[in-house]
Amino acid sequence: MPAPCTPSQTVGPFFSIGLDHLNRANLAEGSVGERFAIRGRVLDGDGEPVPDAIVEIWHADAAGHYHHPEHVSPPSEATSFLGFGRIPTDERGQFSFTTIKPGPVHGPDGKPQAPHLQISIFMRGLLKRLMTRIYFPDEPLNASDPVLQVVPELRRDTLIARPTKQDENTLEWNVCLQGERETVFFDC
Amino acid sequence: MKPLLGYRKPAPGTQPSYLYPPYVSSIKRAPKQPLISIPVTLSEITGPTFLKEIASPTAFDLTRQHKGEPLGERIAVSGRVVDEDGRPVQNTLIEIWQANAAGRYLHKNDQHNAPLDPNFTGEGRTSTDDDGRYRFITVRPGAYPWKNHYNAWRPQHIHFSLFGPAFATRLVTQMYFPGDPLLEFDPIFHSVPDEAARRRLISSFDWLSTQPDLSLGFRFDIVLRGRNATPMER
Ligand SMILES: [Fe+3]
Numbered sequence: 001m002p003a004p005c006t007p008s009q010t011v012g013p014f015f016s017i018g019l020d021h022l023n024r025a026n027l028a029e030g031s032v033g034e035r036f037a038i039r040g041r042v043l044d045g046d047g048e049p050v051p052d053a054i055v056e057i058w059h060a061d062a063a064g065h066y067h068h069p070e071h072v073s074p075p076s077e078a079t080s081f082l083g084f085g086r087i088p089t090d091e092r093g094q095f096s097f098t099t100i101k102p103g104p105v106h107g108p109d110g111k112p113q114a115p116h117l118q119i120s121i122f123m124r125g126l127l128k129r130l131m132t133r134i135y136f137p138d139e140p141l142n143a144s145d146p147v148l149q150v151v152p153e154l155r156r157d158t159l160i161a162r163p164t165k166q167d168e169n170t171l172e173w174n175v176c177l178q179g180e181r182e183t184v185f186f187d188c
Numbered sequence: 189m190k191p192l193l194g195y196r197k198p199a200p201g202t203q204p205s206y207l208y209p210p211y212v213s214s215i216k217r218a219p220k221q222p223l224i225s226i227p228v229t230l231s232e233i234t235g236p237t238f239l240k241e242i243a244s245p246t247a248f249d250l251t252r253q254h255k256g257e258p259l260g261e262r263i264a265v266s267g268r269v270v271d272e273d274g275r276p277v278q279n280t281l282i283e284i285w286q287a288n289a290a291g292r293y294l295h296k297n298d299q300h301n302a303p304l305d306p307n308f309t310g311e312g313r314t315s316t317d318d319d320g321r322y323r324f325i326t327v328r329p330g331a332y333p334w335k336n337h338y339n340a341w342r343p344q345h346i347h348f349s350l351f352g353p354a355f356a357t358r359l360v361t362q363m364y365f366p367g368d369p370l371l372e373f374d375p376i377f378h379s380v381p382d383e384a385a386r387r388r389l390i391s392s393f394d395w396l397s398t399q400p401d402l403s404l405g406f407r408f409d410i411v412l413r414g415r416n417a418t419p420m421e422r
Contacts, residue, residue: 003411005198005272006388007380009362010211011347014293018285018311018347022242045216052297058236058355068234070354084236108192108227118231118355125213127204127379129358133231147226155221178220187223188194188232188356 008128013052015122016088024085025097031081033062033100036169038134038161041093042121045178049093053123053175057085057097059116064103101136107146114141114148121175131186134173135160151184158183191419194228195356196272198413201382210375212336228419235355238281238315248314250286250326258308260289260327262403265363265391269320269350272414276320277357283349284324285311291330300332325403331370343370343377352412363408364390 011019028035042050060066061081087095104112117134135142137160142148148156158181161171175183206218226232251258269277287293287310290302294309308327316322326346334340345362352358364371371377371390380386388411397405 003270003272003274004202004385004388005413006359006361006411007203007385008359009204009347009376009379009389011349011360012362013297014287014295015285015347015349017293017295017309018283019349021283021311021313022238045220048216050217056358058231058234060231066230066234068237070234071230082236084238105230107229113229113231116231120355120358122360123217125211125215125217127206127208127211127214127218127376129360130206130219131355146229150226151224177217182219182221184221185219185223187197187225188228 011122013124022086025087027085027099037098038171039096040173042175051091053089055087055095056120058118060102060105064105114145155184192228194416195413202385204379208379232356233354243313243315248324250312254307256307258305258327263328264397264403264405266323267407267409269316269410271412278318280316283313286329286346289327291332343368343374357412
């Protein structure tokens with residue numbers, strides 16, 4: 001009889017004592033690839049900013065390779081790209097980070113997935129983490145991405161970062177926990 | 189190409205739902221739409237693997253991070269991290285954080301009128317060994333009040349954060365203490381519907397890791413999601 005998985009519990013309001021050590025808002029350092037920034041806000045069911053969330057990021061390098069033993073394709077460029085970031089939101093519910101654009105990772109059927117970032121979100125009030133993804137605008141592979149395909153068309157744009165007026169390498173991606181524009185969250 | 193093995197979904201009732209109204213903060217923060225189930229891809233079965241150096245050799249001992257010793261009952265918390273098939277989860281990072289013995293966090297938002305301890309920060313890190321074992325030295329955290337409902341008190345607890353081998357295995361949880369009378373009234377503990385699953389959040393007093401004239405031992409074993417036996421059919 002296998003032991004079932006330990007239940008999740010909320011991070012509560014005071015996670016920054018224990019989790020600050022791994023805060024990392026610049027994932028791009030020391031690696032090759034097209035640099036870009038993502039900024040956004042986390043909003044609750046009243047549209048109020050969430051000042052006590054943490055956003056964690058996991059993604060592949062510019063060649064679509066994950067720094068992980070189960071990704072057996074030969075690592076490209078031999079960069080030191082680790083692919084992990086962690087950022088708390090500020091008093092206005094805002095977060096921002098800099099990284100490189102990941103290359104396409106192959107999907108379950110061997111066809112490429114569109115470039116994407118894996119996102120975990122934690123906060124007081126969340127009894128378990130939320131999982132989602134950030135995709136890129138104007139990316140031809142979005143049309144055939146195996147994960148975007150299972151998302152109802154009307155909600156897909158909640159997963160796609162938007163260009164900003166600031167500059168072409170700064171994108172905006174907001175998290176709405178509830179409401180008309182509720183972000184799509186995944187179960188995997 | 190080798191088929192990808194995903195991770196098993198938790199058994200029904202063993203994990204909290206996002207919405208649990210007795211935990212008031214969940215009401216405006218739980219998503220209202222159902223989660224969308226996605227196919228297994230490399231992105232979910234890979235995840236950050238940290239260098240051992242992140243957990244410096246002294247970061248496991250929360251009683252030695254300052255000039256003096258913190259106040260409170262010194263305890264050792266140890267256990268094993270395994271997956272649902274009983275396999276050890278090796279070399280995985282564990283981060284913990286907690287209140288001091290008086291029930292106060294070293295955090296700007298903690299308004300509880302209890303003293304801070306200049307010799308206690310309340311955070312620690314370590315990584316599991318080849319057998320999945322870990323150990324922390326700390327002091328027993330105090331219970332503390334919160335604003336969820338009238339006369340609300342959190343039972344004594346230590347927050348745990350683990351990565352495991354994959355994005356899919358990430359877990360943040362809380363460890364409680366055996367016999368704590370506040371558990372009965374705590375909505376966060378009770379957000380887990382299944383009673384047996386809930387009980388796995390409670391550590392046990394451990395005579396074997398109790399050291400004479402030094403510290404009481406508590407054992408807290410953690411189980412992360414196990415692997416699917418066969419590739420998911422699509
Ligand atoms: Fe707490």
